[in-house]
Amino acid sequence: MAVTLTTAAADHVQRYIEKRGKGIGLRLGVKTTGCSGLAYKLEFADATQDGDQEFESNGVKVLIDPKSLAYLDGTELDFVKEGLNEGFKFNNPNEKDRCGCGESFNV
C-alpha cells in the first residue's frame, strides 16, 4: 500500500506550505460526490487524525484516512502545466472512468 508524489508535485507542495506559513503535510482523500460518484480531496494537513495512514514521498508527509486509501492505493500525485493552466493531477490506477471534465471519477 503506498501513495507517491512526483518531484514536481513535492516541490510545489513544499512551496505552498512555506507560503502558507503552517502545515505538517498533505491530506489526500476521496469523497462521494460529483457526476461520476467520487471526487478527490487535496488539502493542507495541520494535524494527524485517528487511523490516518502516513506516507513520506520526496520529503512530503502524506496523510490518508483508511477508507480513502482503498481507492487511492498506488496513486501518484503529479504537478503539471497545460498551457497556462497548472495544478495537481492524480494518476490513479484504480480509476475506471471519470466524468467529462475530470473533476469526479469512478472505480
Next chain:
Amino acid sequence: MALLQISEPGESPDPHQHRRAVGIDLGTTHSLVATVRSGSAEMILDEGGRALLPSIVRYLPDGAVVVGEAARAEQADDPENTIVSVKRFMGRGVADVAKYGALPYKFRGGAGMVGIETSSGVRSPVQVSAEILKVLRERAERALGGELFGAVVTVPAYFDDSQRQATKDSARLAGLNVLRLLNEPTAAAIAYGLDHRSEGTFAIFDLGGGTFDISILRLTRGVFEVLSTNGDSALGGDDFDMAIATHWRSRHRLADASGRDTRRLLATARQVKEALTTAPEADAHVTLSYGQKLHLHLTRREFQEMTAGLVQKTFAPTRKALRDAGLRVEEVDGVVLVGGATRMPHLQDGVEKLFGKPALKDLDPDQVVALGAAIQANVLAGNRTGDDWLLLDVIPLSLGLETMGGLVERVIPRNSTIPAARAQEFTTFKDGQSAMAIHVVQGERELVADNRSLARFELRGIPPMVAGAARIQVTFQVDADGLLSVSAREKTTGVETSIVVKPSYGLTDDEVARMLQEGFKHAEGDRDARALAEQRVEAEAMLSALGAALAKDGELLTREERGTIDTLMAALDVARGGIHHRAIKAAIEALNEGSEAFATRRMDRAVSGAFSGRTLDEVASK
C-alpha cells in the same frame, strides 16, 4: 482532466463548484492579473512568462487592436493611435484632459467623457481600458481552464464617482463580472496583512506610473480599517521620466521635439531610470526622426539631484494623511512600498528617513495590488469558507448638500468607512413651501460655491405647512464600490424621490487634491464665510417672522414701541447687506431685546385665546 489545487483542511470544493476569481490591477502604465492557487495568491503570467501588461493600446486602420508589449514597441512610430496612460482620461471631460499638457491625441467630445480619435474611429477611455482588461481576462481564462466567475478591479483611493463608474463599465465591456472595486492601497494591505499576519498601523506608500496615494491603515486580527487617505494624483514615475527627458532636451538643445521624438526620449528616459536603480550610471543612444543621433548619459547622482523635488512632493500629502489619522510618525508600525517607482533607491531612502524605519518591500511592488485584489476576489467568490474578516474602506471627500444661504451641510464626512448610509432630517424654510431642491455636493469647503456639484434634484408634493413643520429625511448611501445614491422623503406624507449620482464626469484628480489643500488653507476664511451666511439666514428669518407678527398683532404696540422696533428692523436690514457677521449678530440681538415685550404680549393673547371659553378639563385633555 481538471487540474486540482490544494485546499484548506475540510474545504475541498465539490466538483464543478470551484469558482475562478481573479484580482486585476488596472494601472496607468501597467496592468496585472492574479489569482489564488492552492491557498496562496500568485500572478498569472502570459505565454512569455511576464506578469506586467503595458497599459498601451494601439488602434490600426483596419480596426485591429494591439495591446501591451507589441503596442509599446510601435508607440514611438504611431503616437496618435497608440493610447498610453488611458487611466488618466477615465471619467474625464475635454476640459480636464486639456490640463495634462501637450498630448499626441485628437480629443473629441462635448459635455461627457472625452473620446479619442484613432485610425479605427473615435474610442472612449472606457473602451480603451476594456481592451486591456480583455487581454487579462483571456490570459486568466487560459490559465485557470475556463470562464471566470468574477474579478476584483482596483482603483486609486482618489477616484471619484464617475471614474469608478467608468472603471466598472469598462470591466463589464470586457466581459468581466465585477465582484468589487477595491482601493489600491487597501489591496496592498490585504496582500501584506494576510500573507504576513501582521497587526498594527501601516502607511501604504504607493507611487505608481501616474498617481501617488498614501493611506494609513489599521490592521487588527484580520480586520482592515482605512484611517485616512491622501495623495497627489498628478505625480508618478512618469514625472521622473519627464524630468530626465527635459534635462536631455536642454542639454542637447533640442527645440520642440515632434510627438514621435518626445515618445522616444521618454521611453529612453524610462530605461535609463530603471538601469540607475542598480547601476551608478547609464547610457543610451537615440536616433531622432530627422536623423540626428544622440548619445545620452546620466549618473545616479545627477538623476537624484534633478528629481529630489519630486521625492519631496510626496511628503506633504503623507504628513497630511498622518494628521488626518491622528497619528504621529512614530506611531506607524510599518511602511509598505507599492508601485514600480518605489524601487528608486533615493525614494526609498527618503521614505525611510521620513518614517524613521525601514520600509516593507518583500513583495514585488508592481504586484502587491493585484495579489491583494486576488485574495479579496477569492473571498468574494465564496472559495474560502469560515472567513470572518471584514474590509472597511473610506470615502476620500465629504458628501453633503446645500442648505439655506449657500452653506454645505455634511451628511457623510470624508474618511467615513464604506459601505455607508446616513440620514439627516431637514425642514422647510418658508410657510407653505411645497418643493425642496436637493443639491448634492462633494468637498471640504464650507460654501457650496467652493465645492464640486455632483447632482441636483427636487422633492415635490410637500403638503402646505408652516415653515419648519415638514420633516424631510435625506438619505445618502455609498455602496462598497464608493458609488453614491441619494434619496429624500417627506415623513408625514411619505412622498419620496431619489437619484443615483452619475455625473457625466466628475472631479479631476487635480481638483480633488486642490480641494483638499484649499480646505486646509482656507479653514479660517471659510469659518468666517460660514458665520456670515448663517447670520444672514438668521436675520432674514427674523425679519420675515417679525414682519408677519406685526401685520397680525401690530395693535398690541404703542406708536412709540412700534417706532423702536421699526428702527431696529431697519438697522438689521442694513447690517445683513454687509459682510461683517458680528455686526449682523449684534443687530439681531438688539432687535431680539427690543421686541421681547411685544413677543410676550402676543404669547399672552394666544394663550388666553386658546383657553377662553373652555373648561379646565378640556384644556388638560388636549
